[in-house]
Amino acid sequence: xxxxxxxxxxxxxxFGNEVSLELNQRAIALAEHFRSNPFAGLIEAVxxxxxxxxxxxxxxxxxxxxxxPTAFDAVKSIVEDAIPYLSALxxxxxxxxxxxxxxxxxxAFDLDVVAEFSGLTADEVISIFLxxxxxxxxxGFLPGFAYMGTVDERIAMPRKKTPRTKVPKGSxxxxxxxxxxxxxxxxxxxxxxxxxxxxxxxxxxxxxxxxKAGDRVRxxxx
Amino acid sequence: xSLVIRKPGILTTVQDLGRFGSRSLGVNPNGxxxxxxxxxxxxxxxxxxxxxxxxxHFPAPEIEFSNxxxxxxxxxxxxxxxxxxxxxxxxTQVARKDQRLRFRTRVLGNRSYFAVPGGCSSSEWLGSAxxxxxxxxxxxxxxxxxxxxxxxxxxxxxxxxxxIGRSLIPNYSSFPALxxxxxxxxxxxxxxxxxxxxxxxxxLTADSNRMGFRxxxxxxxxxxxxxxxxxxxxxxxxxxxPDGQMIILMADHQTAGGYPxxxxxxxxxxxxxxxxxxxxxxxxxxxxxxxxxxxxxxxERDLRxxxxxxxxxxxx
Numbered sequence: 312x313x314x315x316x317x318x319x320x321x322x323x324x325x326f327g328n329e330v331s332l333e334l335n336q337r338a339i340a341l342a343e344h345f346r347s348n349p350f351a352g353l354i355e356a357v358x359x360x361x362x363x364x365x366x367x368x369x370x371x372x373x374x375x376x377x378x379x380p381t382a383f384d385a386v387k388s389i390v391e392d393a394i395p396y397l398s399a400l401x402x403x404x405x406x407x408x409x410x411x412x413x414x415x416x417x418x419a420f421d422l423d424v425v426a427e428f429s430g431l432t433a434d435e436v437i438s439i440f441l442x443x444x445x446x447x448x449x450x451g452f453l454p455g456f457a458y459m460g461t462v463d464e465r466i467a468m469p470r471k472k473t474p475r476t477k478v479p480k481g482s483x484x485x486x487x488x489x490x491x492x493x494x495x496x497x498x499x500x501x502x503x504x505x506x507x508x509x510x511x512x513x514x515x516x517x518x519x520x521x522x523k524a525g526d527r528v529r530x531x532x533x
Numbered sequence: 534x535s536l537v538i539r540k541p542g543i544l545t546t547v548q549d550l551g552r553f554g555s556r557s558l559g560v561n562p563n564g565x566x567x568x569x570x571x572x573x574x575x576x577x578x579x580x581x582x583x584x585x586x587x588x589x590h591f592p593a594p595e596i597e598f599s600n601x602x603x604x605x606x607x608x609x610x611x612x613x614x615x616x617x618x619x620x621x622x623x624x625t626q627v628a629r630k631d632q633r634l635r636f637r638t639r640v641l642g643n644r645s646y647f648a649v650p651g652g653c654s655s656s657e658w659l660g661s662a663x664x665x666x667x668x669x670x671x672x673x674x675x676x677x678x679x680x681x682x683x684x685x686x687x688x689x690x691x692x693x694x695x696x697i698g699r700s701l702i703p704n705y706s707s708f709p710a711l712x713x714x715x716x717x718x719x720x721x722x723x724x725x726x727x728x729x730x731x732x733x734x735x736x737l738t739a740d741s742n743r744m745g746f747r748x749x750x751x752x753x754x755x756x757x758x759x760x761x762x763x764x765x766x767x768x769x770x771x772x773x774x775p776d777g778q779m780i781i782l783m784a785d786h787q788t789a790g791g792y793p794x795x796x797x798x799x800x801x802x803x804x805x806x807x808x809x810x811x812x813x814x815x816x817x818x819x820x821x822x823x824x825x826x827x828x829x830x831x832x833e834r835d836l837r838x839x840x841x842x843x844x845x846x847x848x849x
Binding site: 313315316317318319320321323325328329330342354355356357358359360361362364366369370373380381382383449450451452453454455456458495497512514518519520523524 | 553554555556557558559560658659665667668669670714715716717761762763764765766767768769770787788789794797798799800822823825826829830833
């Protein structure tokens with residue numbers, strides 16, 4: 312584990328550097344602990360694959376924890392104190408969210424290349440893809456873009472060398488061992504195998520996204 | 534009372550101090566590239582520091598006033614003129630009905646800020662008026678201004694002119710030395726890379742905008758290539774690309790990334806960085822966390838003094 316500054320007003324706790332459910336659960340648990348029990352000056356706690364980052368206000372932390380030489384030292388100490396108890400922190404109940412998707416030649420632009428990559432038929436690729444339940448490791452890249460995994464090795468085709476300039480909204484895609492749904496039309500390098508009508512990000516909805524880190528997802532045929 | 538955008542300028546958006554609390558949903562804070570300028574001109578007008586301002590690039594907009602009102606401009610110097618008469622930055626001004634504000638030429642910096650008393654009325658999203666161009670929300674319906682757009686604001690004339698003191702004005706330069714805190718992968722740089730990072734100058738390419746600045750210069754490499762799982766990034770993060778060139782993430786950056794993190798520009802120097810544009814050249818100076826925090830706390834103190842001092846002299 313490493314703890315390092317991300318600039319002068321954020322600190323990252325890095326549990327490791329791999330896609331692992333266990334590390335991810337620790338990152339989410341640490342973020343949720345401080346969401347429920349914020350320290351003075353905390354702006355937000357953001358979990359990622361295997362790390363948690365805390366953004367804070369320098370003047371507010373300095374004012375409240377003046378016994379520390381810097382705000383960084385104060386936040387580091389507060390966060391370190393919580394880590395030994397992480398395994399005892401309640402893991403939030405994981406839900407299973409179903410995402411209906413359509414797989415047609417007009418939506419699954421890269422299904423054939425994934426099939427070629429894996430030496431399988433397009434139907435086999437899809438049935439292998441639909442078999443698994445995926446974990447939502449983190450949300451980032453775009454508003455509401457959930458990084459999910461892990462994808463069966465046989466169909467885990469790496470991202471494209473040259474990204475598409477425009478991936479349609481709702482595209483379901485594979486990027487190596489990860490899968491995700493593009494919440495908005497955007498450039499993107501993952502291999503597109505279908506599309507969903509489900510809104511992955513709605514600025515006027517509450518919550519903004521149907522998924523959050525820690526959820527589980529099953530893709531089904533629409 | 535309203536302002537009418539007669540010419541839109543190249544990229545004019547509404548920004549307040551940013552949208553915090555939704556990074557874990559991939560929503561970045563947005564906000565001004567030069568936070569200090571936005572805060573200072575708001576305080577000069579007696580506004581909340583977080584009031585919505587316009588962020589303008591050059592060519593800048595032409596703004597018509599439909600009533601008498603005070604206003605204040607800060608940040609980049611675009612040679613502002615009110616009906617042809619030059620008006621200075623960093624000083625509150627009064628415009629009369631039907632007068633037009635134009636910006637003649639880019640003198641220094643790349644982003645100029647415009648504030649009116651009470652702030653520019655705009656649509657809020659998740660508690661902030663900052664424009665999120667990606668999700669098309671916040672500010673002016675989530676988009677840059679176009680000709681004919683109007684901005685509602687209060688009609689208010691200040692009795693006294695307020696000047697923003699020199700200590701509050703960032704030390705703008707087109708070849709600044711930016712102070713940096715080491716990033717998580719800094720220690721993995723080669724000795725040559727580490728030296729180049731600290732001694733060379735790096736040029737901003739044309740591919741530099743509110744999302745990030747792409748740098749061009751001496752290649753910098755890690756001793757061994759390292760693949761990272763995505764982790765949080767922030768405004769000012771310096772990432773190293775596989776080809777040895779660097780990117781500085783700016784106000785509209787993505788919330789997470791997987792490139793090695795060489796360092797982060799300190800908060801106190803981000804406003805100077807935020808004024809840079811294509812062709813400008815920068816160098817980096819490593820500093821300690823305590824130096825970074827001390828610089829930011831000094832700025833916070835100066836802004837607080839300005840706020841109190843203004844209230845005592847203007848009285849509102």
